[in-house]
Amino acid sequence: MFDLPVLTEVKPKQKSSQILAETTKVYIETYGCQMNVNDSEIVGGVLQAQGFVATHKPDDADVILLNTCAIRDNAERKIYDRLNHLKYYKKRNSHLVVGLLGCMAERLRTQLLGEKNLVDIVVGPDEYRKVPQLIESALHGSRGIAIKLSKVETYDDIEPLRTEGISAWISITRGCDKFCTYCVVPFTRGRERSRPFTSIVDEAKRLYDSGFREITLLGQNVDSYFDKDDNKNFADLLRATAIAVPKMRIRYTTSHPQDMSDAVIETMGEFDNISKFIHLPFQAGSNRILELMNRTYTIDRYMNRIHKIKEVMPNCALSTDIISGFPTETEEEHQETLNVVREVRFDGAFMFKYSPRENTKAWKMGDDISDEVKTRRLNEIIELQYSIAKEINETLVGTTEKVLVEGPSKRDASIWIGRTDTNKVTFFPHIDTKGYVIGDIVDVTITKTTSTTLNGEIN
Numbered sequence: 223m224f225d226l227p228v229l230t231e232v233k234p235k236q237k238s239s240q241i242l243a244e245t246t247k248v249y250i251e252t253y254g255c256q257m258n259v260n261d262s263e264i265v266g267g268v269l270q271a272q273g274f275v276a277t278h279k280p281d282d283a284d285v286i287l288l289n290t291c292a293i294r295d296n297a298e299r300k301i302y303d304r305l306n307h308l309k310y311y312k313k314r315n316s317h318l319v320v321g322l323l324g325c326m327a328e329r330l331r332t333q334l335l336g337e338k339n340l341v342d343i344v345v346g347p348d349e350y351r352k353v354p355q356l357i358e359s360a361l362h363g364s365r366g367i368a369i370k371l372s373k374v375e376t377y378d379d380i381e382p383l384r385t386e387g388i389s390a391w392i393s394i395t396r397g398c399d400k401f402c403t404y405c406v407v408p409f410t411r412g413r414e415r416s417r418p419f420t421s422i423v424d425e426a427k428r429l430y431d432s433g434f435r436e437i438t439l440l441g442q443n444v445d446s447y448f449d450k451d452d453n454k455n456f457a458d459l460l461r462a463t464a465i466a467v468p469k470m471r472i473r474y475t476t477s478h479p480q481d482m483s484d485a486v487i488e489t490m491g492e493f494d495n496i497s498k499f500i501h502l503p504f505q506a507g508s509n510r511i512l513e514l515m516n517r518t519y520t521i522d523r524y525m526n527r528i529h530k531i532k533e534v535m536p537n538c539a540l541s542t543d544i545i546s547g548f549p550t551e552t553e554e555e556h557q558e559t560l561n562v563v564r565e566v567r568f569d570g571a572f573m574f575k576y577s578p579r580e581n582t583k584a585w586k587m588g589d590d591i592s593d594e595v596k597t598r599r600l601n602e603i604i605e606l607q608y609s610i611a612k613e614i615n616e617t618l619v620g621t622t623e624k625v626l627v628e629g630p631s632k633r634d635a636s637i638w639i640g641r642t643d644t645n646k647v648t649f650f651p652h653i654d655t656k657g658y659v660i661g662d663i664v665d666v667t668i669t670k671t672t673s674t675t676l677n678g679e680i681n
């Protein structure tokens with residue numbers, strides 16, 4: 223990996239850096255996965271420490287940063303569309319600084335600098351400490367780029383600037399070493415590394431003390447978490463966190479079918495404050511396709527993990543990721559995918575059409591399944607999955623669920639929203655006299671359901 227120097231042709235300063243920062247409002251817009259959401263908070267933390275001012279209104283901003291995703295072609299198209307729109311902001315304010323952060327920035331690098339005569343700075347996921355410096359140069363008219371990937375950066379000393387409610391993200395690993403053949407992440411986020419064990423547990427405690435009631439531990443493959451210095455794996459981390467913050471609801475994502483150990487599953491079963499929900503992507507139902515994807519497990523291994531989960535936690539909810547139309551996928555292999563969906567009965571799924579990504583191994587396999595076939599297969603998977611999720615949720619009518627209260631719903635302030643221990647979104651009429659507040663866990667009796675949501679009444 224190479225690093226282009228930050229352009230340093232800085233014009234004479236009229237103001238000191240501190241004053242410059244204090245009068246500079248920064249707006250960050252986030253695309254992609256939860257990791258990117260947490261990264262935007264890290265960038266917010268880095269900027270705040272330098273005195274910059276965060277704003278939620280792009281109209282007010284002196285600096286607009288888009289934290290981008292590169293996972294599928296449509297994720298990148300979205301960013302180009304957004305840049306077209308940002309041209310109007312630049313027309314109104316010719317001093318506006320526009321920056322691209324994240325995975326697309328890392329993938330396309332210098333190609334993006336000056337894009338649409340708009341992009342002043344480009345910063346990859348391991349270079350966020352340089353954002354203040356790059357903004358300062360850009361405010362003085364110099365474009366800059368920082369895209370070096372690191373083997374060690376975990377931002378463990380940065381306090382993310384969190385704004386959202388009672389739930390917080392904590393990244394426990396960065397990067398990915400799995401090299402699934404379709405995936406850009408190992409290239410955009412670099413080598414896998416784990417954040418120190420104690421810094422995670424300490425952050426969880428601080429979050430509880432400052433009012434957070436739910437944390438999600440994040441990694442592309444949480445099961446490969448390992449702190450060498452402390453000799454602690456992911457099961458150790460789950461246990462220590464569950465003990466350190468006994469009243470915090472603890473979630474995590476993403477699990478990997480090959481690496482998910484019995485110890486992780488058993489630890490989940492042992493602690494009530496670890497949410498009974500697992501996101502376990504299977505991607506494809508055929509062993510031949512799994513091998514082409516370099517997923518490193520077979521469907522037997524996958525089902526073995528599902529059986530272990532159900533044995534330890536019979537009511538654990540499950541979700542998954544599925545890709546339709548991987549190169550050379552036959553109709554029979556597509557049926558195998560549908561069979562896994564039928565057999566496991568997932569509570570939820572993220573389902574995608576295969577999108578070829580330049581420079582990945584699968585890119586070289588061609589893209590021989592037509593868009594029409596991919597779409598048809600995808601729709602079959604979606605239809606089956608939705609009907610199963612609907613049936614599963616119907617069985618919950620009449621049961622009582624432990625719902626973590628998040629607050630009024632967007633559409634109707636008298637209807638409040640929360641999530642069950644199994645991560646199902648639940649709506650219920652707010653009753654003032656019941657005395658609960660946002661962040662409490664309440665009992666809700668389920669009265670009505672859809673394939674994705676529950677409705678109920680607070681007990």
Ligand code: SAH
Pocket residue numbers: 293294404405406407441442443476503505543544545574575576577578579
């Ligand atoms: N680390 C996680 C997920 C990362 S990306 C894991 O391994 O499961 C989220 C999902 O996007 C993947 O699980 C996969 O289903 C999907 N995805 C990744 N690359 C893709 C591509 N090139 N085309 C279509 N879907 C893709």
Ligand code: SF4
Pocket residue numbers: 398399400401402405406407408442443
């Ligand atoms: Fe991509 Fe595979 Fe890593 Fe997930 S495990 S981020 S799909 S390479």
Ligand code: F3S
Pocket residue numbers: 253254255256257258290291292293324325326406407410411
């Ligand atoms: Fe997208 Fe990067 Fe996440 S490619 S899905 S933002 S790791």
